[in-house]
Amino acid sequence: MSxxxxxxxxxxxxxxxxxxxxxxxxxxxxxxxxxxxxxxxFWKEWKNILQEYAGRPTxxxxxxxxxxxxxxxxxxxxxxxxxxxxxxxxxxNTIGQxxxxxxxxxxxxxxxxGAGQHGVATATACALLDMKCVIYMGAKDTERQAxxxxxxxxxxxxxxxxxxxxxxxxxxxxxxxxxxxxNVKDTLYVIGSVVGPHPYPxxxxxxxxxxxxxxxxQILQKEGKFPDxxxxxxxxxxxxxxxxxxxxxxxxVKFIGVEAAGHGLDTDYHSATLCKGVPGVLHGMLxxxxxxxxxxxxxxxxxxxGLDYPGTGPEHSYYKEIKRAEYVAVTDEEALKAFKIxxxxxxxxxxxxxxxxxxxxxxxxxxxxxxxxxVINLSGRGDKDVMIVKxxxxxxx
Amino acid sequence: MEKGAKQIENLIKxxxxxxxxxxxxxxxxxxxxxxxxxxxxWELAEIEPACIELGFPFSDPVADGPTIQKAIVRALQHxxxxxxxxxFIEKLNSQNYxxxxxxxxxxxxLYRFGLEKTVKYAIDSGLSGFIIPDLPIEEANPxxxxxxxxxxxxxxxxxxxxxxxxxxxxAKVCSGFLYYISLTGVTGVREKLPEDIIxxxxxxxxxxxxxxxxxxxxxxxxxxxxxSPYVDAIIIGSAIVKIIEEKGKNAPQEIKKFLNxxx
Numbered sequence: 001m002s003x004x005x006x007x008x009x010x011x012x013x014x015x016x017x018x019x020x021x022x023x024x025x026x027x028x029x030x031x032x033x034x035x036x037x038x039x040x041x042f043w044k045e046w047k048n049i050l051q052e053y054a055g056r057p058t059x060x061x062x063x064x065x066x067x068x069x070x071x072x073x074x075x076x077x078x079x080x081x082x083x084x085x086x087x088x089x090x091x092x093n094t095i096g097q098x099x100x101x102x103x104x105x106x107x108x109x110x111x112x113x114g115a116g117q118h119g120v121a122t123a124t125a126c127a128l129l130d131m132k133c134v135i136y137m138g139a140k141d142t143e144r145q146a147x148x149x150x151x152x153x154x155x156x157x158x159x160x161x162x163x164x165x166x167x168x169x170x171x172x173x174x175x176x177x178x179x180x181x182x183n184v185k186d187t188l189y190v191i192g193s194v195v196g197p198h199p200y201p202x203x204x205x206x207x208x209x210x211x212x213x214x215x216x217x218q219i220l221q222k223e224g225k226f227p228d229x230x231x232x233x234x235x236x237x238x239x240x241x242x243x244x245x246x247x248x249x250x251x252x253v254k255f256i257g258v259e260a261a262g263h264g265l266d267t268d269y270h271s272a273t274l275c276k277g278v279p280g281v282l283h284g285m286l287x288x289x290x291x292x293x294x295x296x297x298x299x300x301x302x303x304x305x306g307l308d309y310p311g312t313g314p315e316h317s318y319y320k321e322i323k324r325a326e327y328v329a330v331t332d333e334e335a336l337k338a339f340k341i342x343x344x345x346x347x348x349x350x351x352x353x354x355x356x357x358x359x360x361x362x363x364x365x366x367x368x369x370x371x372x373x374x375v376i377n378l379s380g381r382g383d384k385d386v387m388i389v390k391x392x393x394x395x396x397x
Numbered sequence: 398m399e400k401g402a403k404q405i406e407n408l409i410k411x412x413x414x415x416x417x418x419x420x421x422x423x424x425x426x427x428x429x430x431x432x433x434x435x436x437x438x439w440e441l442a443e444i445e446p447a448c449i450e451l452g453f454p455f456s457d458p459v460a461d462g463p464t465i466q467k468a469i470v471r472a473l474q475h476x477x478x479x480x481x482x483x484x485f486i487e488k489l490n491s492q493n494y495x496x497x498x499x500x501x502x503x504x505x506x507l508y509r510f511g512l513e514k515t516v517k518y519a520i521d522s523g524l525s526g527f528i529i530p531d532l533p534i535e536e537a538n539p540x541x542x543x544x545x546x547x548x549x550x551x552x553x554x555x556x557x558x559x560x561x562x563x564x565x566x567x568a569k570v571c572s573g574f575l576y577y578i579s580l581t582g583v584t585g586v587r588e589k590l591p592e593d594i595i596x597x598x599x600x601x602x603x604x605x606x607x608x609x610x611x612x613x614x615x616x617x618x619x620x621x622x623x624x625s626p627y628v629d630a631i632i633i634g635s636a637i638v639k640i641i642e643e644k645g646k647n648a649p650q651e652i653k654k655f656l657n658x659x660x
Contacts, residue, residue, distance in 0.1 A: 007535065015535070015536050016533065016535060016536065017504055017531045017532060017533070017536050018459070018531060018533065019459065019530050019531060019533070019554065019556070019578075020530075020533050020553070020554045020555060020556040020558075020559060020563075020567070020578070021556035021557070021558050021578060021581055021582075022558075023533050023535070023556075023558075023559075023563070024558045024559065024560065024563075025558070164463070164466050164470075165456065165457065165466075165470075170457060171457075174458075174459050177459045178459060178460075178462070178582075178583045181460070181581060181583060182581055182582040182583065183581075184558055184581050279508075280505045280508055280509055281503075281504045281505040281508055281531070282457060282505060283457075283459075284531075286508075289505075291505070291509065293478070293509075294476075294477070294478050294479060294506065294509065294510075295455070295479075295505045295508065295509030295510065296455065296456040296473065297456045297457050297505075
């Protein structure tokens with residue numbers, strides 16, 4: 001049976017826990033999506049933009065230097081989403097959702113952003129497809145990511161700082177939901193990860209699945225078989241779901257999702273929702289969450305701004321439950337080390353998020369048998385992070 | 398008198414018979430502290446409300462506007478637990494608090510506490526029911542199941558965007574009252590209410606076997622005059638919470654004055 005089911009559940013996770021006002025919108029969106037899902041013209045248009053404008057397909061690159069660094073017994077490939085326009089995988093989804101909004105006759109797009117990656121990708125799609133664009137961003141994040149705020153503005157978007165709660169990503173999502181409750185008729189909320197109420201986790205997964213579909217084809221060309229292990233970082237989890245999903249029925253392909261352990265899993269400063277959280281309801285979904293005993297949502301921490309989220313996609317919660325994927329975590333320190341190693345060995349400065357995936361491989365490489373083929377989803381480039389990394393190393397020295 | 402849905406329904410009917418539809422005030426528990434909450438509740442009892450919505454604070458209140466968000470932040474500074482909330486209700490009832498109280502909170506609080514345990518604690522403490530703004534009927538089955546035959550008010554919300562078919566479905570599972578959201582948006586004081594609100598209220602009343610309360614944005618005497626012929630109860634939240642924000646510990650008297658001015 002294909003998931004989610006009709007009610008929007010992946011096993012015990014998912015659903016649509018939103019105020020009544022939004023329920024008709026979610027049905028409208030689901031109906032529109034299921035219609036275009038069968039519409040070959042829509043997918044052609046979407047694919048054409050991603051190919052001609054954004055640079056798909058992205059390469060599946062054999063990282064021979066990095067493989068050598070790990071001991072030479074593994075073959076490590078990078079799926080180069082960092083080469084996609086705007087610097088990360090986010091655009092696959094925003095082009096899709098903004099196109100969908102146009103087909104639905106919507107005139108205004110809202111989105112949340114944490115680090116600014118999804119905000120920039122949404123603003124880009126809106127500039128290209130001529131839509132009005134409003135981005136909600138936690139006030140703290142607007143300070144930390146001032147350059148991305150400027151980028152979004154250059155692209156014609158309005159950026160609204162959110163001062164409520166922890167003033168970060170989760171509060172930006174709350175505020176975007178509040179906007180949507182208010183402007184239900186003309187607006188579509190473009191969610192940036194495989195999170196939120198049904199049908200979002202499904203829609204975002206489907207758009208991001210292009211990563212895994214390309215990987216499948218490319219690895220067959222290069223190796224004549226599927227990879228043994230796929231590793232991806234998990235915050236909300238869209239890049240991971242995008243590369244996992246097309247392989248899900250091939251049980252021999254092992255999935256590893258790497259969360260952010262921040263200062264360490266035994267501290268309060270991490271974002272390892274699947275490793276350390278418990279199920280609950282936030283942002284319209286039943287999923288693993290970082291929360292206290294009462295059910296108040298905890299602040300998340302990671303040096304990687306895109307992993308800094310106290311929830312995760314319901315399909316990841318499901319993969320954890322049925323043990324289809326293994327979820328692990330690496331610390332800020334380990335991610336930074338990987339960030340340096342990838343820069344030095346391969347000349348690729350990865351996003352700090354993606355560096356988490358590489359860091360876990362560095363950690364376990366010695367235990368992996370010879371000739372194992374590993375694909376790392378290099379979900380984004382690190383240009384956006386160089387200041388954070390510079391500050392970190394300067395503080396340390 | 399036994400607490401619960403029936404008591405609220407009867408109170409709404411009996412008060413409305415005498416004069417105007419009763420008010421249902423909302424405040425957030427622990428805003429700014431538990432003693433003030435208690436003092437406000439005793440003052441509120443004197444204006445003869447049909448019931449009181451007492452909010453249990455949740456860190457991510459998506460249905461609430463800035464005023465109630467701030468109240469929730471003030472309340473959360475006390476790190477309240479759900480057990481303490483029920484203890485507070487129990488204490489009020491042991492002092493013969495005369496008005497039924499329903500808890501307004503978000504689903505995660507109940508989910509984390511355990512649905513069955515929530516119902517048990519509610520009944521034992523004398524709480525009359527729950528309003529859960531992020532629990533639409535699609536997701537309500539587990540909650541309705543544990544409530545079956547227990548007598549607590551299960552109050553669901555109907556929105557301006559709800560179709561007739563949905564209104565019927567929602568009305569079927571409501572007890573105590575049905576909560577009609579006056580506008581598309583979050584809680585908070587508004588100058589004007591939507592133009593088609595009267596038509597919508599007539600429609601909703603037509604489908605609802607339980608009394609219909611209207612809330613969100615309602616804050617002025619003129620709103621109440623306009624709505625009164627068409628509803629059974631009127632919910633006032635942010636306008637009261639705003640007084641708590643401004644007056645703090647001196648809010649109880651001011652709130653009573655304000656609500657009396659609306660009558």
